[in-house]
Amino acid sequence: MKKILVTGGLGFIGSHTVVELQNAGFDVVIIDDLSNSSIEVLDNIVEITGKKPDFHQLDLRIKSDVKEFFNTTKIDGIIHFAAFKAVGESVQKPLEYYENNIGSLVYLLQEMRDRNFDNFIFSSSCTVYGQADELPITENAPVKTAESPYGNTKQVGEEIIKEACNAHNFNAIALRYFNPVGAHDSIKIGELPLGVPQNLIPFVTQTAAGIREELSIFGDDYPTEDGTAVRDYIHVVDLAKAHIAALQRLLDKKNKANFEFFNVGTGKGSSVLEVVKSFEKVADKKLNYKIVGRREGDITAAYADTTLASKELNWKTEKTLDEALESAWKWQQSQS
Ligand code: WQD
Numbered sequence: 001m002k003k004i005l006v007t008g009g010l011g012f013i014g015s016h017t018v019v020e021l022q023n024a025g026f027d028v029v030i031i032d033d034l035s036n037s038s039i040e041v042l043d044n045i046v047e048i049t050g051k052k053p054d055f056h057q058l059d060l061r062i063k064s065d066v067k068e069f070f071n072t073t074k075i076d077g078i079i080h081f082a083a084f085k086a087v088g089e090s091v092q093k094p095l096e097y098y099e100n101n102i103g104s105l106v107y108l109l110q111e112m113r114d115r116n117f118d119n120f121i122f123s124s125s126c127t128v129y130g131q132a133d134e135l136p137i138t139e140n141a142p143v144k145t146a147e148s149p150y151g152n153t154k155q156v157g158e159e160i161i162k163e164a165c166n167a168h169n170f171n172a173i174a175l176r177y178f179n180p181v182g183a184h185d186s187i188k189i190g191e192l193p194l195g196v197p198q199n200l201i202p203f204v205t206q207t208a209a210g211i212r213e214e215l216s217i218f219g220d221d222y223p224t225e226d227g228t229a230v231r232d233y234i235h236v237v238d239l240a241k242a243h244i245a246a247l248q249r250l251l252d253k254k255n256k257a258n259f260e261f262f263n264v265g266t267g268k269g270s271s272v273l274e275v276v277k278s279f280e281k282v283a284d285k286k287l288n289y290k291i292v293g294r295r296e297g298d299i300t301a302a303y304a305d306t307t308l309a310s311k312e313l314n315w316k317t318e319k320t321l322d323e324a325l326e327s328a329w330k331w332q333q334s335q336s
Contacts, residue, residue, distance in 0.1 A: 003027040003074070004247065007060060007108070008081030009053065010037035012191045013123065013180055016240040017079060019048050019189070024244050028053035029073060031060065031082065036194060044188040060104030070111045077119035077247055080108060083153065086198055087127075087297065090150035101153035105160060113168045119250040120172040121243055122161055126232075126263065126302050127151035128176060136305035139176075139263055147297045158261065165258040173246040173255065178232035178265035178304050180239050182324035183331035190331030191236075200272065201233070201325070204279050205332035207288055215287060217272050219294035224301060228272035232265035232303035235319035235327070239264060245315035256312075265304025266317045275321070282326040 004021055008014040009030030015037075021028050022045075030042070030053045039057075046052045054073075058065050060082055083101040084090065090097045105122075112120060128151065129137050130144035146152035161172045181201045183190030196212075197203040206212045220227035242264045249255055270278070280287050310316045 001025065001027045002076040002251065003029060005029050005031065005073070005075045005078045006053075006081065007031045007078065007104070008037070008083065008123075010034065010039070010041040011081055013177075013236060013239060014081040015041050015045060015189045016184055016236045017081070017243045018045055018053055019184060020237070020240040020244050022049040022051045022053070029075065030055045031058045031069065033057060033059045033082070036084075038192065041189060047188050048184065048186050060107060061100055063107050066104075066107040066111060070115055075117060077121070077251065078108060078112070079121040079123075079243055079247065080105065081123045083123065085150060087148045087150045088198060090148050090153075094149035097149045097153055102156060102160070105157050109161065109164045112170055113164070118170045119247065120161065120170065121246050121250075122157060122172060122174040124158055124174040124176045124261065125151065125154045126176050126178045126265070126304070128155050128158070129302065131299035132302065135269070135301055136267060136303050137263060138305040139261060139308050162259040169258065171250050171255055171258045172260075173250060174259075174261040175242055175246060175264045176261060177239060178234050178263070178302065180236045181233045181328055182235045182237065182319070183327040184237060185327065187327070187330045187334050190328070200275065201328050204276065204287065205328050208279070208283055208285055208329065209332050209336055213288070215276070215289035216292045217276070217289055218292060218298060220273075220291045221294070222300045224271055226271050226273045229298055230269040230271050230301035230303065232268065233270055233275065233321055233324060234264065234266050234317060235324040238266075238317040238319050242309065242313060242315050245313040249313060260312075262309040262313060263304040263306065264309055265306060266321075267304055267306040268321075269301055269303035270321055275325070278321050279325045279329065282322050283329045
């Protein structure tokens with residue numbers, strides 16, 4: 001049975017990916033520093049799959065600890081989620097973002113080089129495109145100057161991986177996520193935002209749950225159908241399955257270059273108001289919201305061209321926005 005290391009494996013996307021890895025027959029070992037996740041998620045994973053992943057609480061910024069881990073653990077692949085990911089916070093704390101997101105990446109790649117193991121899946125983001133000139137966004141769209149240190153850590157991260165693959169002949173795939181939302185059908189794992197949610201969906205569900213007074217919709221003067229910004233909201237379980245497809249591609253040596261990247265979205269754009277309406281329908285509940293000014297750094301629209309991912313990964317999304325919002329709402333209700 002192949003053993004896969006999942007860094008950040010107790011986080012939102014990481015935990016859903018651990019479940020799908022176990023469902024696909026992989027042995028999983030998790031590294032997580034618990035800075036943006038909780039240890040209870042480990043038990044929740046076991047409740048879903050009946051299998052307990054090995055778990056190491058470890059700070060990947062500490063090179064000696066990373067080395068020590070690999071002295072005792074042999075693996076067949078890495079899916080690397082562990083990173084700070086709050087766009088706004090990254091503007092206030094750029095050095096912490098580079099130290100954590102880039103430092104830990106370099107230490108992991110050095111171990112891959114020194115111990116001759118292979119198959120690296122990198123959690124990247126559609127933010128590398130900024131506001132793309134053409135929609136839907138294909139993998140040929142130019143990478144633009146990052147709008148935040150967070151976005152830059154994804155761009156620089158991809159460059160580092162590409163150069164390491166060329167120099168040391170290992171194989172990697174970067175998945176450029178659009179907007180992950182929702183929760184596992186079991187409602188035992190989901191998104192656990194720390195403090196006031198920055199992202200739309202957790203703010204919507206917390207407003208509906210009465211935790212937040214009302215949702216502020218950041219701008220209705222965008223050049224879109226209803227004036228609100230458009231994004232590609234992908235169910236987190238569909239996103240998790242894309243990681244299994246990418247990993248299998250490397251394990252089966254079907255990759256066509258030693259570094260590849262794929263856009264991972266539904267291919268459908270939804271405006272903020274469309275999301276609100278969809279939520280009100282699935283939750284059968286009126287949502288309290290007001291329109292305010294645009295948020296600094298937001299783009300008008302982003303949604304994926306899914307052609308390459310569906311062809312090369314033999315993967316496509318199966319769940320709808322309604323299903324994602326319904327699972328997000330059930331998850332929120334389970335938290336109170
Ligand atoms: C979505 C839309 C907001 C909150 C970010 C990161 C990206 C990725 C996903 C990590 C926008 C609007 C939001 C609110 C609102 N993260 N909104 N009121 O900004 O598309 O992407 O999260 O990889 O890297 O940049 O996601 O959920 O913050 O915003 O009106 O209270 O909802 O303006 O149009 P975003 P988001």
